[in-house]
Amino acid sequence: MIHSDIKEQNQEIVLAERPLGVPTEDTFQTNDIDMPTPKDNEVLIKNIYVSVDPGMRGFMDKGDDDAAGAKYELNQPITSRSVAQIVDSNDEHFAVGDIVHGRFAWQKYQTVSVEDIEKVDPDLAPISTAVSMLGVPGLAAYFGMLKIGQPKKGETVVVSGAAGSVGSIASQIAKITGGRVIGIAGSAKKINYLENELGLDKGIDYKQTDDMQVAIKEACPDGVDVFFDNVGGELFDAVFANMNRHGRVAICGQIAEYNADNPPTGPRPMHKLIKKSARMEGFVVFDFSAEFDEAKKQIAEWYNDGQIIYKENLIEGFENIPSAFIGLFKGENIGKQMVKVGDVKNC
Amino acid sequence: MIHSDIKEQNQEIVLAERPLGVPTEDTFQTNDIDMPTPKDNEVLIKNIYVSVDPGMRGFMDKGDDDAAGAKYELNQPITSRSVAQIVDSNDEHFAVGDIVHGRFAWQKYQTVSVEDIEKVDPDLAPISTAVSMLGVPGLAAYFGMLKIGQPKKGETVVVSGAAGSVGSIASQIAKITGGRVIGIAGSAKKINYLENELGLDKGIDYKQTDDMQVAIKEACPDGVDVFFDNVGGELFDAVFANMNRHGRVAICGQIAEYNADNPPTGPRPMHKLIKKSARMEGFVVFDFSAEFDEAKKQIAEWYNDGQIIYKENLIEGFENIPSAFIGLFKGENIGKQMVKVGDVKNC
Numbered sequence: 001m002i003h004s005d006i007k008e009q010n011q012e013i014v015l016a017e018r019p020l021g022v023p024t025e026d027t028f029q030t031n032d033i034d035m036p037t038p039k040d041n042e043v044l045i046k047n048i049y050v051s052v053d054p055g056m057r058g059f060m061d062k063g064d065d066d067a068a069g070a071k072y073e074l075n076q077p078i079t080s081r082s083v084a085q086i087v088d089s090n091d092e093h094f095a096v097g098d099i100v101h102g103r104f105a106w107q108k109y110q111t112v113s114v115e116d117i118e119k120v121d122p123d124l125a126p127i128s129t130a131v132s133m134l135g136v137p138g139l140a141a142y143f144g145m146l147k148i149g150q151p152k153k154g155e156t157v158v159v160s161g162a163a164g165s166v167g168s169i170a171s172q173i174a175k176i177t178g179g180r181v182i183g184i185a186g187s188a189k190k191i192n193y194l195e196n197e198l199g200l201d202k203g204i205d206y207k208q209t210d211d212m213q214v215a216i217k218e219a220c221p222d223g224v225d226v227f228f229d230n231v232g233g234e235l236f237d238a239v240f241a242n243m244n245r246h247g248r249v250a251i252c253g254q255i256a257e258y259n260a261d262n263p264p265t266g267p268r269p270m271h272k273l274i275k276k277s278a279r280m281e282g283f284v285v286f287d288f289s290a291e292f293d294e295a296k297k298q299i300a301e302w303y304n305d306g307q308i309i310y311k312e313n314l315i316e317g318f319e320n321i322p323s324a325f326i327g328l329f330k331g332e333n334i335g336k337q338m339v340k341v342g343d344v345k346n347c
Numbered sequence: 348m349i350h351s352d353i354k355e356q357n358q359e360i361v362l363a364e365r366p367l368g369v370p371t372e373d374t375f376q377t378n379d380i381d382m383p384t385p386k387d388n389e390v391l392i393k394n395i396y397v398s399v400d401p402g403m404r405g406f407m408d409k410g411d412d413d414a415a416g417a418k419y420e421l422n423q424p425i426t427s428r429s430v431a432q433i434v435d436s437n438d439e440h441f442a443v444g445d446i447v448h449g450r451f452a453w454q455k456y457q458t459v460s461v462e463d464i465e466k467v468d469p470d471l472a473p474i475s476t477a478v479s480m481l482g483v484p485g486l487a488a489y490f491g492m493l494k495i496g497q498p499k500k501g502e503t504v505v506v507s508g509a510a511g512s513v514g515s516i517a518s519q520i521a522k523i524t525g526g527r528v529i530g531i532a533g534s535a536k537k538i539n540y541l542e543n544e545l546g547l548d549k550g551i552d553y554k555q556t557d558d559m560q561v562a563i564k565e566a567c568p569d570g571v572d573v574f575f576d577n578v579g580g581e582l583f584d585a586v587f588a589n590m591n592r593h594g595r596v597a598i599c600g601q602i603a604e605y606n607a608d609n610p611p612t613g614p615r616p617m618h619k620l621i622k623k624s625a626r627m628e629g630f631v632v633f634d635f636s637a638e639f640d641e642a643k644k645q646i647a648e649w650y651n652d653g654q655i656i657y658k659e660n661l662i663e664g665f666e667n668i669p670s671a672f673i674g675l676f677k678g679e680n681i682g683k684q685m686v687k688v689g690d691v692k693n694c
Contacts, residue, residue, distance in 0.1 A: 251620045266615045270598045273629030280627045282620030
């Protein structure tokens, strides 16, 4: 198949306006676009799986040049980590039919430079995991827990957003290292998932808990040694109040803040950091890019051994990418949110 | 001389009431007390130099069991790091005339267990430095800068409270490691001290600066790699806004908070920690007690080489200990605040 054989109308989804607070359908606009032709060292790809992540919300704000990733431009297509199949190639190293991943535009078909794609090994794990368990979320869990949190055997580890794509893997890695792991999530369904499927020591439903600080204290009678935080805000405060001496806080995400129009305020943590000789550290996975291959291999091994359970929440259809993204902020999903926008063709 | 030869009236200064906000003279009360007699393995000591430190303010609040140090009890003598001379000994390892240091009560004379004292080597540096440059403040500067801040040659280092007992040594250690060092202090006299005596690259008088965030940006065109914070509050925010990727914040003291009745609030730093892959870490010197001897030797060597300049602000008289302590919160002093309460006797 070459690109001229494709009969489907190509489409893109662009950033129509910068959202204030939680994005809505008006944040996005779908346009019909032409089918592009790959130049030298480019390939034409068809999107198969598109990942939507809470952290993308920050890229929708007006840029201040100091974000870890790129900002989205108005009227330009949104980009996100995606898995695609090559349908036409102008590079000898990539063949039609190859599965690749990268940060792709929300377009059904697009040309990309071969420098911006990486091959996916379909034998390692299901190909969608290239942008989830074996992609940024899994790597964030792996490096955030092991390099920043550094749990030791027998320590108490608390993970917020524990049913999410990062938190569920971080929690399980903490269990593998021999920690006592408490997961925080926001529904009975999620708590059941944490306790009965992922095997965490306890799940706490913050939506059903009046005083989270007390709940954490009860769940962690020996205090908290490692806090892997995906949420921030008052939930952070409640866990942080229970930190042990020499505790480590890995700041992975702050979903409670992503839709805040102004920088949020809260109790200053500095005095407690001194009292407890404790540490708070932020990170992005690309800090550890030299170790990606090793980490992917380890996570896939744990997955194939059954030591890590990994779930996807799959929505079908290119036109449903915006609603899948907006749904992230409703806090209802278990596992990594993905959108399946095309089928893999055997070539 | 034995204790029965001492004709002077013994006295103590106790915590008369727990202060709200900044302590006043009413916080303290001076009482006449009896001269104690040392039991086995005790010595009778005469206070020579009493150290007063901002961090003691925290010990005056009602205890919550999670402070790094002990709380003061009402109507009991305040304790602080002090240098004393032995005037009577019931232990073979300590002789009358020996100079010792430890956390002693604000009493002219007192008995202490030999387990709670450490000999001072008068040949290393002036004996008062045993509780300052070679004591907790100097060790906090040394470990906070080298172990937490970890400045690399050519990096930009900002120190708040830079003219104080900890900050002045921390700043100079950062210079020794090859950093570009910016000190923040609160008077023209202090800025002159930083720039012209300690040799820092620049001093910023926060009291004469409308927008500290802009002032830091101008003074640090390459951003801030290491922030050694003694102050906290809005000054923290202004420096933190300028942190570089992989920046390190050593949280040493938070003098802006010590007198706050409620935990202060401020902008949450978490999002920025993620964006910058930055780290905030609190510490107390006792985290590093295994390395004290090595550190003292190194600091004394730098001092005797002239690479570290060290100043004391000396007030005379046992009765002036409270006013010396209260004066710490007026921000007027250069160097370590000490009170000389007695003279060394040659035995």
